[in-house]
Amino acid sequence: MASGIGTAILWFRRDLRLGDHPALLSALARTRRVLALFVLDDVLLVRAGAVRASFLDECLRALDGQLGGRLLVVRGDPVTEVPKIAEEFGAVSVHVSADFGPYGTRRDRAVERELGRRGIDWVAEGSPYAIPPGVITKPDGGPYRVFSAYYRAWLRHGFPPPYRGSPSGRSTVDWLEPGRESALPAAPGRDVPGLPPAGEAAANRIWRRFLRAGLDEYHTARDRPDLPGTTRLSPHLHFGCLHPRSLLADLAERSGPGAQALTSELAWREFFADVLWHRPDAARHNYDRRFDGMDYDFDSEAFERWCEGRTGFPIVDAGMRQLLAEGWMHNRVRMIAASFLVKDLHLPWWWGARHFLRHLLDGDLAANQLNWQWVAGSGTDAAPYFRIFNPTAQGERFDPRGDYVRRYVPELRAVPGKAVHRPWRLPEPPTGYPAPMVDHAHERRVALERFGRISRAA
Numbered sequence: 001m002a003s004g005i006g007t008a009i010l011w012f013r014r015d016l017r018l019g020d021h022p023a024l025l026s027a028l029a030r031t032r033r034v035l036a037l038f039v040l041d042d043v044l045l046v047r048a049g050a051v052r053a054s055f056l057d058e059c060l061r062a063l064d065g066q067l068g069g070r071l072l073v074v075r076g077d078p079v080t081e082v083p084k085i086a087e088e089f090g091a092v093s094v095h096v097s098a099d100f101g102p103y104g105t106r107r108d109r110a111v112e113r114e115l116g117r118r119g120i121d122w123v124a125e126g127s128p129y130a131i132p133p134g135v136i137t138k139p140d141g142g143p144y145r146v147f148s149a150y151y152r153a154w155l156r157h158g159f160p161p162p163y164r165g166s167p168s169g170r171s172t173v174d175w176l177e178p179g180r181e182s183a184l185p186a187a188p189g190r191d192v193p194g195l196p197p198a199g200e201a202a203a204n205r206i207w208r209r210f211l212r213a214g215l216d217e218y219h220t221a222r223d224r225p226d227l228p229g230t231t232r233l234s235p236h237l238h239f240g241c242l243h244p245r246s247l248l249a250d251l252a253e254r255s256g257p258g259a260q261a262l263t264s265e266l267a268w269r270e271f272f273a274d275v276l277w278h279r280p281d282a283a284r285h286n287y288d289r290r291f292d293g294m295d296y297d298f299d300s301e302a303f304e305r306w307c308e309g310r311t312g313f314p315i316v317d318a319g320m321r322q323l324l325a326e327g328w329m330h331n332r333v334r335m336i337a338a339s340f341l342v343k344d345l346h347l348p349w350w351w352g353a354r355h356f357l358r359h360l361l362d363g364d365l366a367a368n369q370l371n372w373q374w375v376a377g378s379g380t381d382a383a384p385y386f387r388i389f390n391p392t393a394q395g396e397r398f399d400p401r402g403d404y405v406r407r408y409v410p411e412l413r414a415v416p417g418k419a420v421h422r423p424w425r426l427p428e429p430p431t432g433y434p435a436p437m438v439d440h441a442h443e444r445r446v447a448l449e450r451f452g453r454i455s456r457a458a
């Protein structure tokens with residue numbers, strides 16, 4: 001088709017930006033007349049808690065601002081809505097960044113089929129990853145199961161540079177005036193305290209600031225929940241306010257342990273997406289099927305105490321309370337809280353994963369479920385089940401002054417220094433704070449014994 005003829009639809013999903021946007025460029029290769037569309041899909045929205053839903057609202061408003069108020073937002077099932085709108089606007093093609101998640105893949109196949117029936121082209125260009133799932137394979141063509149091997153192959157493969165020159169203004173794109181009512185959420189949205197600034201400009205600002213002031217120390221500070229040592233970009237990466245390709249290009253221009261550590265963390269994100277692409281069942285079931293025989297306790301009272309941050313283990317409680325208050329938890333604390341659920345309370349990992357996915361601002365199916373499985377021992381990698389976090393020792397090591405705990409556990413605010421990690425040792429136990437709900441040393445033995453049974457049976 002000659003450039004400049006007809007209308008194309010750019011259906012935004014997890015790519016809420018205008019820069020470094022291959023799908024936008026593919027639309028422009030056909031025509032300058034582009035309709036910007038977003039579909040609020042209840043299937044996805046019900047999984048998101050108020051925090052993530054509010055952040056999405058903010059991202060959409062920011063994008064609409066960049067488009068001069070021309071983002072058409074509709075609510076409904078994309079399988080019916082996208083073809084309907086394409087017909088209404090006489091579109092010749094619908095352009096997307098490919099989605100590799102289990103639901104997104106099924107949905108996209110159905111939309112493509114419906115468009116095909118109407119003679120409208122489906123063009124998938126780009127993805128939320130620097131290297132899309134399925135590309136990095138072992139020499140025998142199979143998928144990697146171990147991160148370190150995947151990482152080496154991922155680095156060897158290399159990533160394309162950012163797609164610079166994506167048009168960001170209406171001088172190069174004739175964004176269509178939708179001319180119909182849009183379901184764009186009205187400002188200020190739901191009242192969620194502490195929501196980070198959303199959208200492409202905000203994400204780039206955060207990144208530039210981190211490059212200047214955080215990167216050099218990242219490899220050491222990233223494990224400290226009491227310090228602002230990480231990028232906090234995961235929600236922006238999730239919704240595509242900026243692309244990992246752009247981050248990796250900036251990191252490639254730098255050297256040093258900070259840049260290397262951050263490159264490797266971004267690779268974990270890609271690895272887990274790749275794993276889920278090959279094994280979509282791993283979103284709900286044990287990746288390592290030996291764990292199907294694991295003996296779990298289905299104790300809903302214990303689960304409730306964990307969710308509410310009333311376990312009596314300060315670092316776990318601080319994390320769980322931060323999650324409920326802010327939709328956030330530091331990576332180190334996520335690992336400690338997850339390990340506690342699986343190996344001290346012997347609860348099924350998918351209970352905890354569901355709670356995290358609902359409340360996390362950056363809730364992401366691949367990253368969440370596979371990190372949970374990694375902690376539980378049922379996932380990829382040689383993450384050994386017998387490496388069991390001691391929540392007290394972890395707290396003392398990674399929150400050495402106790403500042404993080406005091407910030408989120410008001411009952412412990414008067415306890416000075418790292419004594420906050422062992423409140424049961426204080427001459428007077430702090431009022432209102434629970435005693436430890438389990439004996440860690442004992443539960444550790446129980447966890448090992450249960451693991452021993454499934455490994456012997458295998």
Ligand code: FAD
Binds near residue numbers: 238265268368
């Ligand atoms: P940084 O340290 O600045 O890292 C930069 C980016 O690298 C992150 O934004 C993220 O995109 C990626 N990244 C870093 N660590 C990981 C990792 N272990 N796995 C995958 N990607 C990583 N991350 C999510 O984005 N969504 C989730 O739902 C999620 N659930 C998790 C659940 C558990 C039990 C655990 C242990 C980890 C989970 N993570 C999840 C990974 C990690 O905790 C977050 O990506 C990180 O804390 C986000 O903070 P940041 O952006 O400051 O990270």
